[in-house]
Amino acid sequence: MNPRLALALKLLEAGLVESAAIPVAQALERDPDDPRAHHLAGLIARRGGDGALALAAFTRGLAVAADDAPLRIERAGLLLDLGRAEEALADLAVALALAPDHQAVLSTQGRALIDLGRPGEALAPLRRARALAPDDVAPAHNLGRALLALDRPDEALPLLEAAVARAPGAIDPRADLAEALRRLDRPGDAAQLLRAVLADAPGRADLADALAGALLAAGAVDESVAVLRASLDKAPTHGAGWVNLAAALIETGALDEATAAADRALALDPDDADAKVNRAFARCLADDYEQGFADYAHRWRTAAFQRPYPPVTAPPWAGEPLGEGTLLVRGEQGLGDQIMAARFLPWLSKRPDRPRRIVFECHPCLHRLLAEGLEAGIDLLAMGRPPPPVAAWIGALDLARMAGVTAGVMPVDVPYLKARPPVPPLAPPLPPGGRGRLGLVWAGKTRPRDRSCPLEPLAGLCVDQGWTVHALQLGPRRADLAGLPAGLGVIDEGDRLGDMAATASVMAGLDLVVAVDTAVAHLAGALGLPCALLLLATPDWRWGQKASRTVWYPSLRLFRQPHPGDWDGAFDAVRRAFAQGWPLS
Template identity: 35%
Template structure:
């Protein structure tokens, strides 16, 4: 409650002055005022009671005693005493303090009556005007609150509370620049007001001036270190800036100061999810939900973590629970659409996105995700229109640009596809964001002869195997190439070119002049379908390792066919890309020596594998160089869309790739061959989710192959 604290007297001085003239116990009232001002409430109460014992109708003593009772936590008694004081002598300060007590009791309309009565006596009473503004602000009557603060400041331009809360009213009215100016005025009055710095930061964040907001929060923290609310908002701002690692530090500091700080726990889950630390994000959400079981945001955030872990059904359940709590949550509707999309329930996904857009037609994320769903439904023109709506709303929305890029690339429109694909480096949610390096990024416009360029892998093994071929093109332009890759790829990729130096990620890098993310090289080389660098093989197995496999496999009596049926189980589209081994068993009817190329065998596949007769050599495949040597020893590789397919293609070994509908952009549309791998043959689903027809086609093709 905003009851004025006693400054020498417990309330308005006019009431006490009058009391001194009339009271027989002047000494008692003086002592009451003194003890009250010093915070010795029990002593002050004794002296007030002594005065009132002699003069029960002494308005000034009743006023001071009422304020004291409120400060002692006796709100009901305080109201009774102050009402008696006001009925005897309605003075400005006693009316104002009674209004303040009513505000604290949540009876704001009654408080307004008291403030109006006080202002009828003195329309320029600053304390009452500020209290009136504060009450109207709490009641969300922002324009009236602003008028009250302006009246107070017209009387006394340097009242800090009026300035600070005026900024709050302006912010609520979305008059952000005026709010910012007001907080700047407040800081001229009190240069070390952490509230003004904090509130100024909130306005700057509203204006999306995140870096300046961060500076304001840091200035507030310099005054009030480790303040949980400021650390929370600082963390949120760092998330807005796409700096989740730093955000997590700030949010963890807030949690350390206040372990059950729900909003800090919740936002730390968002930061962890953005960092790809889905399990930890889930744990934070669990802590939030233990404290607030109906926290819709935590349910949505937990759903996001589950979605990142490819647990789509569980994610959908969380989004559904969130919608039961907040039926108007556009985020829950949008994310439920994404879970439905990954589950292949495309029509339901579209309805969910449309529900989010009905709430907010300018929700760029929903338009973008709607585009992704339409793309998977092979409705390319509608998908493009949705992506275009997203970028029209937010021209810098990276995810929509990347979605549009994948649409163009899948249709073979590389000219429009590669530039849009560069937006992946600006996506704050993506693990392959632009790497911050002091050297310039090479985009194909400058000569490289005599220079050293760092090329850094940014995504999975398959992407690196597909696009590492560009390192050779750089070397042919006279560059010394430093290729930073996942450690298991080092030995194999050392066979690229003599001017390519392969460095495992995490090791010290040599000096370089410029750099380029690996998947930006097709853009830098302006690659189109006619200029795809498809000279294969561009990777080469070690002969000694090949001989070792020949010895292990023994003399060849039949076709040797390698089989890879599943990829990364945490890939959000794993459900579409991977095939259960049991589903592939009809292939084994072909008379061949079947060899597993799976390094990671799932439990449900292990049982089938044990009875299948497939040769298992996973313990012998220590890195990709070992696997490459094994692939070299085979007559054919059959693989789903995984790194093994790219490895076989890079080695120019015969590879048949089993693709879902729709397939990833790199395999284009409706083709049985690939411009990237001349030795590849593509077998595509004709109906989304149906593998049986693909498997029958592959089995027939094996029969034809044996007949040759």
């Protein structure tokens, strides 16, 4: 190597960036076409934070040495940092032809594919890179990133742990490990790791966002707000920070402040769909459905919706006549959302200008329930299946805005579902003087928030008030029944709940449901069955902040935590309602 370039490399490795530039400049004066000098000039400019100058240097080097694979790798990595992944991928294709088993090429190719939203394609080159260099950080880290992008955090976790073990001070592998922990319902561990990462990189607003998200998931709402406010004091033009602050403030119940934070994000980027969705949540919680629904329509542009819902090759529907065309009503989110939206299908099918054919996309476990219990004259499509050719589509919950729902007016019929009586009938026979049969659900999804409550005090309350209790719980928390005192006599109906039609049939034999915010509560409301709905202190947008009744389901009565985590307060309110004779026979 040219002695000047050898000196420059030593100086650069020692962190003396400005000193390293001098011998490189001297080498280029002697030979302006030396690709190694241009390579080093690019490395020096990149280390100094001048991406444009570094790119120019790498490009000049490749102009005289197009077959220099290491130089192409460097330029590809820089292009990725500059957000130009397609160009990086083109460089890497050339580099792969020159060095097909070069782990850095394969690893960088995988990184480029992840950045382009093609993580599935990234797996093969990253696995090959890791096989070639099992002790290198980059292949393990990038493979973990790809698996995270594919929502496979359990597989990503050991890879990211390995990357952090090999580079314990590296920022991004630790941040991605924290994200895997958060997705595996370990938000406390994620927050602990992110505190250390943010201390090492205090200027990284994205790390503050990640820490705030982990804290929010762990229930540390006030600390989440504090982290975001401190970060935004340093970086007030960081739009994502304002979006995240809006979400955190919603959890505190400060809806006006949440709306103002979303507005700050939209002042920076008027098309920010996440900001509009968070503002929608704040507005709907404040019973402003008109503006809230208008904002909520933008959810289809967020990454959270684009990942699970493939695009449809038809325009969105705004109510215009479709003639002989087919309308696709897109099912979305959870079973409860789809049950809630199903009320609009009969209304839609009765419109004078209704489309010739309406197809409702929904979870397969709803198909029998809707086919047997909903008078709508529609076709059903299982979520994930390719739709038929359609003229237009609309999100199922967007029908609420089209129908004119407000916080005080429900312009469609409720109840709107029917169920067959249970066969065989529910057992055992009711005791003399008993109040009736009560269905109980105490646990639901843990993400984005755990809505579950403790079983034993709730079951004991219901039994003490004279109810025969039938457990309608499915999933891991069904196992809680094994820990109940035998004397409570709670009857496990889990084996009868094959699909939602079967669940509805069991519920048709009940007098009351007591449930946390789950699909069973929505089903009770859709059937017109009295239901005590147990809510977090800051619930989902549709339940508002204070009311004990809801326009969505007249048969529901809402019992709220008085303070975050205070289920005892909600249970006491249920006990008082029972003592006052609710629900009436």
